[in-house]
Amino acid sequence: MRSTLSSIAGQCGDVALFGFRILRDSFRPPWEGAEIAKQIFEIGWRSLPLIAAAGFAVGAVMSMHTRASLERFGAEAMIPAGLAIALFKETGPLVTGLLFSGRVGAGIGAELGAMRVSEQIDALESLAVDSFKYLVVTRVMACIAVLPILTTVMNFTGILGGYIAETVISGMSFALYWERAWSFVDFVDYVPPTLKTCIFGFIIGTIASYLGYNTTGGTAGVGQASTRSVVFASILVILSNVVLVKAIFFLFPGAEG
Amino acid sequence: MADAVIRFENVYKSFGAHKVLENVSFEVPRGSALCILGRSGTGKSVTIKQMIGLIKPDSGHIYVEGRDVTAMNAAELSRVRRRIGFLFQYSALFDSISVGENVAFPLRRHTNLEEDEIRDVVEKKLARVGLRGIYDKMPSQISGGMQKRVGLARALALDPPILLADEPSSGLDPITSQEIDELLLDLKHTEHTTMVVVTHNIPSARRIGDEIAVLEGGRILDRGSPADLEQSEHAIVREFMTLEGGI
Numbered sequence: 001m002r003s004t005l006s007s008i009a010g011q012c013g014d015v016a017l018f019g020f021r022i023l024r025d026s027f028r029p030p031w032e033g034a035e036i037a038k039q040i041f042e043i044g045w046r047s048l049p050l051i052a053a054a055g056f057a058v059g060a061v062m063s064m065h066t067r068a069s070l071e072r073f074g075a076e077a078m079i080p081a082g083l084a085i086a087l088f089k090e091t092g093p094l095v096t097g098l099l100f101s102g103r104v105g106a107g108i109g110a111e112l113g114a115m116r117v118s119e120q121i122d123a124l125e126s127l128a129v130d131s132f133k134y135l136v137v138t139r140v141m142a143c144i145a146v147l148p149i150l151t152t153v154m155n156f157t158g159i160l161g162g163y164i165a166e167t168v169i170s171g172m173s174f175a176l177y178w179e180r181a182w183s184f185v186d187f188v189d190y191v192p193p194t195l196k197t198c199i200f201g202f203i204i205g206t207i208a209s210y211l212g213y214n215t216t217g218g219t220a221g222v223g224q225a226s227t228r229s230v231v232f233a234s235i236l237v238i239l240s241n242v243v244l245v246k247a248i249f250f251l252f253p254g255a256e257g
Numbered sequence: 258m259a260d261a262v263i264r265f266e267n268v269y270k271s272f273g274a275h276k277v278l279e280n281v282s283f284e285v286p287r288g289s290a291l292c293i294l295g296r297s298g299t300g301k302s303v304t305i306k307q308m309i310g311l312i313k314p315d316s317g318h319i320y321v322e323g324r325d326v327t328a329m330n331a332a333e334l335s336r337v338r339r340r341i342g343f344l345f346q347y348s349a350l351f352d353s354i355s356v357g358e359n360v361a362f363p364l365r366r367h368t369n370l371e372e373d374e375i376r377d378v379v380e381k382k383l384a385r386v387g388l389r390g391i392y393d394k395m396p397s398q399i400s401g402g403m404q405k406r407v408g409l410a411r412a413l414a415l416d417p418p419i420l421l422a423d424e425p426s427s428g429l430d431p432i433t434s435q436e437i438d439e440l441l442l443d444l445k446h447t448e449h450t451t452m453v454v455v456t457h458n459i460p461s462a463r464r465i466g467d468e469i470a471v472l473e474g475g476r477i478l479d480r481g482s483p484a485d486l487e488q489s490e491h492a493i494v495r496e497f498m499t500l501e502g503g504i
């Protein structure tokens with residue numbers, strides 16, 4: 001038991017060092033711009049269909065629930081605003097973070113794991129390339145850059161899904177829905193929660209890269225790195241979210257309203 | 258030993274309780290070829306990986322062109338690696354890019370060649386290992402033997418003065434295998450490339466090696482010219498040398 005605990009503590013320390021090294025190396029040349037661009041495409045662009053479809057469905061379902069609640073108070077006019085605030089402040093960022101943990105966490109864990117066990121990482125090193133910068137830093141940078149954008153996509157397709165669900169019932173026009181959706185949304189409702197996903201991106205990228213880059217044990221090890229990446233990235237996104245929400249309340253007292 | 262390009266000095270290496278190398282010392286003079294012979298799992302791959310710092314010895318020193326690889330920082334190590342071509346035992350091609358881009362990779366990283374010049378060099382290197390018209394194939398679309406040769410082409414892309422090759426002809430048919438031997442000999446004669454070649458293939462070790470080192474039980478059991486080793490005091494070394502095929 002004690003040895004299990006100390007091994008978990010040791011792993012956490014290793015991950016923290018790994019994350020620190022990513023931050024440090026991201027400020028040192030060479031910048032590997034071409035590789036970052038490629039990863040943004042791989043990680044970001046290719047996640048778009050997933051995020052857009054999920055956003056649409058989540059928005060539609062949330063709208064139905066919001067309608068059911070607000071109808072009781074005769075406050076149907078508030079439906080668009082209720083949906084927008086719930087979506088922008090919490091649901092959009094968190095659902096995007098979790099979907100991203102699944103798709104991208106598994107992908108990075110498996111890809112780097114396979115490169116490790118097939119000696120492709122050693123091959124990079126043998127060709128005088130800093131494999132950590134080339135593979136890890138670039139992927140984490142791409143995750144950080146891409147998550148707020150994907151969150152925005154989730155938010156807007158969510159509003160669209162909400163509008164469709166609403167107009168089917170009440171026939172509300174899009175122009176009116178759009179105006180009402182934004183009527184109560186402040187800067188603090190949108191920008192801080194969206195930007196906090198940069199931290200989700202850092203967490204997901206770091207965990208998956210750590211597990212992939214340090215894979216041992218052949219093909220089975222690759223599968224394990226991939227699965228663990230999803231599990232640990234998802235749970236850390238959910239846990240860190242608690243701290244981040246609290247931090248936003250602290251930094252932007254208006255956000256609690 | 259004034260001009261030893263590679264020198265091992267009392268190198269020890271274990272993985273956990275498993276002792277792989279115990280007090281290994283040897284040197285490779287400039288322009289010569291050393292063949293490392295030994296059974297599977299005796300530490301041949303571990304030995305040559307240490308020469309470019311992919312694995313660190315537990316103790317001892319490894320000098321490349323007079324400078325201690327075991328004490329180098331990342332920038333120094335990177336400079337040494339640019340002077341060494343390394344062929345991995347299982348090729349280790351980048352599987353997400355084409356065969357041609359694998360060979361182009363070091364050229365793109367470390368030279369200022371234009372696109373058409375890179376293409377040119379790549380085609381030449383591929384031709385040199387007997388491959389043509391496969392620039393755009395993916396590594397998974399070619400045979401293991403072809404992957405091996407692409408790996409060799411990639412290792413030679415920057416015309417390194419030192420070549421380390423881990424079983425360059427294993428998995429190749431006898432004819433291709435002989436062609437690779439010819440290529441290595443040609444490199445040695447025309448470009449004076451210093452080489453360390455790990456091999457299972459005794460006839461090929463005889464052809465390529467100025468010296469052969471037999472690794473057994475974590476030590477260099479014997480080392481010398483092929484003729485020397487036929488007269489070795491160790492029965493097992495004499496036996497190795499009489500084998501026609503591989504170990």
Ligand SMILES: Nc1ncnc2c1ncn2[C@@H]1O[C@H](COP(=O)(O)OP(=O)(O)O)[C@@H](O)[C@H]1O
Binds near residue numbers: 295299300302
């Ligand atoms: N990274 C590693 N971790 C643990 N053991 C290793 C590692 N690399 C090699 N070994 C072990 O070291 C021994 C020598 O391996 P290697 O040098 O690959 O043998 P070979 O002579 O066939 O090339 C083997 O028993 C192998 O299992």
Ligand SMILES: [Mg+2]
Binds near residue numbers: 301302303346423
């Ligand atoms: Mg080997």
